[in-house]
Amino acid sequence: MKQPLRWKNTIGFGILWQATKSVRIQAYYDIVDFENTANVAGVDAKEANVFSLRLQYRF
Numbered sequence: 001m002k003q004p005l006r007w008k009n010t011i012g013f014g015i016l017w018q019a020t021k022s023v024r025i026q027a028y029y030d031i032v033d034f035e036n037t038a039n040v041a042g043v044d045a046k047e048a049n050v051f052s053l054r055l056q057y058r059f
Contacts, residue, residue, distance in 0.1 A: 008034060009033040010032050010033070011030070011031045011033075012028060012030040013028070014026060014028035014029065015027050015028075022058045022059065023056070023057055024055075024058075025055055025056075027051075027052070027053050027054075028051070028053075028054075029051050030049060030051075030052075032048040032049055032050070
């Protein structure tokens with residue numbers, strides 16, 4: 001029986017840039033570490049990492 005994945009650690013870092021008074025850009029990267037990825041076939045821990053990019057415009 002396969003064991004469910006459990007998060008061990010999650011670390012994230014990001015940057016926020018106020019380009020103008022109306023435009024703001026944010027980039028963020030999460031590094032997720034699972035407890036038992038070695039025991040689960042077909043799961044790559046790097047696939048769980050997340051990069052997000054957000055653009056906000058105030059009008």
